[in-house]
Amino acid sequence: MTQQNYPEHIDLATVAHVEGVVRLPGSKSISNRILLLAALAEGETRIGGLLASDDTHVMLNALRELGVRWEAQPTMDGYPMHTVAGGGGVGGVHFAPSADLFMGNAGTAIRPLTAALAVIGGDYKLHGVPRMHERPIGDLVDALNAIGAQIEYTGNPGYPPLHIRKGNLTAQRLSVRGDVSSQFLTALLMVAPLMAQGHAVTIDVVGELISKPYIQITLNLMRRFGVTVEQDGWASFTVQAGQRYKSPGLIHVEGDASSASYFLAAGAIAGGPVRVEGVGRDSIQGDVRFAEALEQMGVQITMGDNWIEAKSNGPLKAVDMDFNHIPDAAMTIAVAALYADGTTTLRNIASWRVKETDRIAAMATELRKLGAVVEEGADYLKVTPPAAIGSAAIDTYDDHRMAMCFSLVALDGALRRGNNVRINDPKCVAKTFPDYFDAFAAIAK
Numbered sequence: 385m386t387q388q389n390y391p392e393h394i395d396l397a398t399v400a401h402v403e404g405v406v407r408l409p410g411s412k413s414i415s416n417r418i419l420l421l422a423a424l425a426e427g428e429t430r431i432g433g434l435l436a437s438d439d440t441h442v443m444l445n446a447l448r449e450l451g452v453r454w455e456a457q458p459t460m461d462g463y464p465m466h467t468v469a470g471g472g473g474v475g476g477v478h479f480a481p482s483a484d485l486f487m488g489n490a491g492t493a494i495r496p497l498t499a500a501l502a503v504i505g506g507d508y509k510l511h512g513v514p515r516m517h518e519r520p521i522g523d524l525v526d527a528l529n530a531i532g533a534q535i536e537y538t539g540n541p542g543y544p545p546l547h548i549r550k551g552n553l554t555a556q557r558l559s560v561r562g563d564v565s566s567q568f569l570t571a572l573l574m575v576a577p578l579m580a581q582g583h584a585v586t587i588d589v590v591g592e593l594i595s596k597p598y599i600q601i602t603l604n605l606m607r608r609f610g611v612t613v614e615q616d617g618w619a620s621f622t623v624q625a626g627q628r629y630k631s632p633g634l635i636h637v638e639g640d641a642s643s644a645s646y647f648l649a650a651g652a653i654a655g656g657p658v659r660v661e662g663v664g665r666d667s668i669q670g671d672v673r674f675a676e677a678l679e680q681m682g683v684q685i686t687m688g689d690n691w692i693e694a695k696s697n698g699p700l701k702a703v704d705m706d707f708n709h710i711p712d713a714a715m716t717i718a719v720a721a722l723y724a725d726g727t728t729t730l731r732n733i734a735s736w737r738v739k740e741t742d743r744i745a746a747m748a749t750e751l752r753k754l755g756a757v758v759e760e761g762a763d764y765l766k767v768t769p770p771a772a773i774g775s776a777a778i779d780t781y782d783d784h785r786m787a788m789c790f791s792l793v794a795l796d797g798a799l800r801r802g803n804n805v806r807i808n809d810p811k812c813v814a815k816t817f818p819d820y821f822d823a824f825a826a827i828a829k
């Protein structure tokens with residue numbers, strides 16, 4: 385796995401100011417979607433800028449176990465170029481007939497692969513780290529089993545581990561709940577062309593769909609691989625018969641917009657300007673809208689096609705916002721709220737409870753350690769900053785975003801020298817950003 389040699393915990397040395405340019409690692413969401421689409425497509429795909437982290441290694445290793453040929457070659461710009469041999473398109477996808485696959489804690493790997501393997505058929509076991517076995521997958525399994533898939537739970541019903549056997553999928557119409565994770569709909573959309581042989585396939589969404597911008601990423605990348613999806617609002621999606629995934633040849637992975645949030649927030653809290661390169665106005669990721677939230681907090685934001693810059697503009701303004709569209713980057717707002725001039729409310733974030741940890745509970749616990757007054761609800765968080773941020777050792781719950789979010793407070797401590805904030809178990813950043821603390825140290829001068 386992708387481990388940097390970080391110590392047991394990180395204490396930042398004293399820094400004078402925060403400023404600089406950060407070249408972002410590739411987007412996790414885009415990387416894992418492209419890998420699977422490339423494996424399902426006709427022809428060979430060359431992928432520039434793929435994220436190298438635990439989540440993408442899980443997907444790459446699974447594809448290798450399934451007999452998909454891929455290789456990585458170094459390039460002049462420091463990022464490897466991955467080449468994935470396609471599976472021959474719809475009807476021509478030949479995965480190994482059986483495999484035992486470790487999915488780590490990568491939602492973007494287990495959910496789409498479950499759908500793909502159920503549709504392709506074979507004898508597959510999928511399992512992950514203990515937390516993965518607490519993350520729901522029942523809505524996706526129900527949707528697939530209802531149309532003839534053979535997926536069994538080998539642990540607790542509704543959760544991985546899973547055993548997938550060969551089923552007989554024939555449906556022209558299926559439905560899936562959209563209110564626990566958008567990844568279930570993403571998974572079904574990605575395999576819909578494999579089912580749409582001889583007839584169209586329509587997917588109906590039951591319940592209010594959450595995290596909608598991630599569906600836009602899915603549809604955008606499917607289009608890049610030659611498949612268009614007809615959309616009836618957010619309620620139903622149709623893939624017409626006879627479409628096949630075709631390799632676009634070369635495809636480039638944007639920088640990760642969720643990873644960008646920590647650097648932008650650092651610029652917002654501690655001076656700046658801090659510029660991130662790799663995402664900007666042209667991005668297909670919803671999390672670029674984190675910049676809008678910062679703007680509402682009074683931060684000076686400038687944006688180019690492929691970069692975003694944040695500069696502090698005095699103390700932050702407290703906000704009361706719905707963050708359903710950017711659940712990952714919203715965690716960064718919860719920590720930035722420590723520097724606001726009043727109570728910040730994050731609404732409509734229930735999905736936080738079923739991610740790497742119960743993020744609403746974890747965030748509330750750790751913010752309180754620093755002296756904040758936090759009110760926690762089933763789907764919201766209210767953060768009132770303390771008069772002075774205290775010293776604390778922050779626990780990270782094996783959640784990369786907890787570690788990256790709270791690095792902002794460690795930074796504040798290092799700048800103002802009044803407090804000391806230690807980050808326990810920083811290695812968990814390996815899920816999406818293995819050298820995060822090195823990149824962070826480079827802007828804290």
Ligand SMILES: O=C(O)C1=C[C@@H](OP(=O)(O)O)[C@@H](O)[C@H](O)C1
Binds near residue numbers: 565566711712735
């Ligand atoms: O499809 C994706 O790439 C993702 C969707 C989101 O999950 P939910 O749809 O479960 O909110 C997000 O939190 C996750 O990090 C990545």
Ligand SMILES: C=C(OP(=O)(O)O)C(=O)O
Binds near residue numbers: 785
């Ligand atoms: C929720 C996340 O990951 P996953 O793709 O495993 O759902 C995340 O990266 O914040």
